[in-house]
Amino acid sequence: MEGKKTPLYDTHIKYGGKIVEFGGWLLPVQYSGIIEEHKAVRTKAGLFDVSHMGEIWAEGKGAFAFLQNLVTNDLADMQEGQIRYSPMCYKDGGTVDDLLVYKYSEELYLIVVNAANIEKDWNWMVENAAGFAVALTNKSDETAQLALQGPLAVAILSKLTDAPVSEIQYYHFLPEVMVAGKKTMVSRTGYTGEDGYEIYCAPADAAELWEAIMAAGKEEGILPTGLGCRDTLRFESCLPLYGHELSAEISPLMAGLGRFVKLDKEAFNGLEALKAQKAAGLAKKVMGLEVTGRGIARAGYPVKADGKVIGSVTTGSPAPTLGKNMALALLDAAYAEIGREIAVEVRGKDISAVIVAKPFYKRG
Amino acid sequence: MKIPAELLYSTDHEWVKVENGKAIIGITDFAQDQLGDVVFVEVPEVDTEINAGDGLSTIESVKAVSDAYSPISGKVIEANEELSDAPQLINEDPYGKGWIAVIEIADENELKELLSAEAYEKLLSEEA
Numbered sequence: 001m002e003g004k005k006t007p008l009y010d011t012h013i014k015y016g017g018k019i020v021e022f023g024g025w026l027l028p029v030q031y032s033g034i035i036e037e038h039k040a041v042r043t044k045a046g047l048f049d050v051s052h053m054g055e056i057w058a059e060g061k062g063a064f065a066f067l068q069n070l071v072t073n074d075l076a077d078m079q080e081g082q083i084r085y086s087p088m089c090y091k092d093g094g095t096v097d098d099l100l101v102y103k104y105s106e107e108l109y110l111i112v113v114n115a116a117n118i119e120k121d122w123n124w125m126v127e128n129a130a131g132f133a134v135a136l137t138n139k140s141d142e143t144a145q146l147a148l149q150g151p152l153a154v155a156i157l158s159k160l161t162d163a164p165v166s167e168i169q170y171y172h173f174l175p176e177v178m179v180a181g182k183k184t185m186v187s188r189t190g191y192t193g194e195d196g197y198e199i200y201c202a203p204a205d206a207a208e209l210w211e212a213i214m215a216a217g218k219e220e221g222i223l224p225t226g227l228g229c230r231d232t233l234r235f236e237s238c239l240p241l242y243g244h245e246l247s248a249e250i251s252p253l254m255a256g257l258g259r260f261v262k263l264d265k266e267a268f269n270g271l272e273a274l275k276a277q278k279a280a281g282l283a284k285k286v287m288g289l290e291v292t293g294r295g296i297a298r299a300g301y302p303v304k305a306d307g308k309v310i311g312s313v314t315t316g317s318p319a320p321t322l323g324k325n326m327a328l329a330l331l332d333a334a335y336a337e338i339g340r341e342i343a344v345e346v347r348g349k350d351i352s353a354v355i356v357a358k359p360f361y362k363r364g
Numbered sequence: 365m366k367i368p369a370e371l372l373y374s375t376d377h378e379w380v381k382v383e384n385g386k387a388i389i390g391i392t393d394f395a396q397d398q399l400g401d402v403v404f405v406e407v408p409e410v411d412t413e414i415n416a417g418d419g420l421s422t423i424e425s426v427k428a429v430s431d432a433y434s435p436i437s438g439k440v441i442e443a444n445e446e447l448s449d450a451p452q453l454i455n456e457d458p459y460g461k462g463w464i465a466v467i468e469i470a471d472e473n474e475l476k477e478l479l480s481a482e483a484y485e486k487l488l489s490e491e492a
Contacts (some may be wrong), residue, residue, distance in 0.1 A: 033401050034400055034426045036426070075435045228400070228426060294448075298429070318426055320426075347422075
């Protein structure tokens, strides 16, 4: 198997991780089992290695203006220590990536991007920096990241630091926190639909930090958790995955992310195209499906109604918390109605399904 | 990895238990471990005529769809319907409650093509 190793590779082996190749990286798809790990995150806590994610810094007097033009969401009223999620679009409204913007100060921002898109995003950002007083630095290879997720995450992390981590508001961060004696940045964010933290550190500190968190969480029942449950967890919460619910062909409006697209912003890449999409009415939309027949809908499977193909599944799998098989699918707008009964073609056989509201799961 | 001595094995990680001209078939402990959590199983229909190497059952894990093949030819005389409601039996008890189908053996000679427990164990250590 070929691929890049994160600083936690040996740790994954030690904990029984089943290593797979994912977007050029060698990471564990599971340790004890996807369903058990998924349930641990929903009821206790799980620890993920997300060091493969990309971290790009934007610094300078023009950093804000650069980012405001780069992303669809409005960054204008952000406080220092606040984080904002945003899609980033091409001029035609298609999506380059979705990302998080961390505001350190008026002139310093951290942008966290999907692992699979680091090089593409970097090139796109450099290209679009022309004319802005901003210096960009790609620190992806020098930044490790752990995600501690679950209702018991706060209790566990609080054991390892004197900093008031329990008080970090959702979508906020503390820039310098000593956790288990290591310098970290701690943000109250995650990709699981549960409470929790994403903890950024130096690659050299990642393994020890992992061990400290696992030890601290032992009585809470923490489990090491892999890519498999990371996908089922975000899927149940209907969080988009680039390459599935977002892509160069799927705009954030089509993905149902309109609340992160501020069409009243002065200017940003894709503004005109997205305004036109909205005015014309979206041709396709990403909808939630519940499979009511016997079978599992998976990415790429055709969705049918009235004897014809009306779209396809973008993500589909069992939803362990719900005990049902669910799917997200990009459908022709004419059929994109909650309650509409449709079918998913599963290996040549039509299995019944129905369009349901998103998200499938919401915590609390 | 459990490899019961009294069973026969295929190179595709199915096991065969021969009993009075009938063969009970399932997938091995190694196979279920490779698959991960089994969430959906499609068993063959009773009375289906099957040839050695044909698909016998579709076994789905959270992330993937897999096929189990019949190591021998014959007619399906029983299928484990319990796997519809409890697909995890394949993980929990691959050689017992996780059985997939019973086949009426068409040609006893085909059994000679299968591996002994010892030979299967060797195969696994070579694959590792």
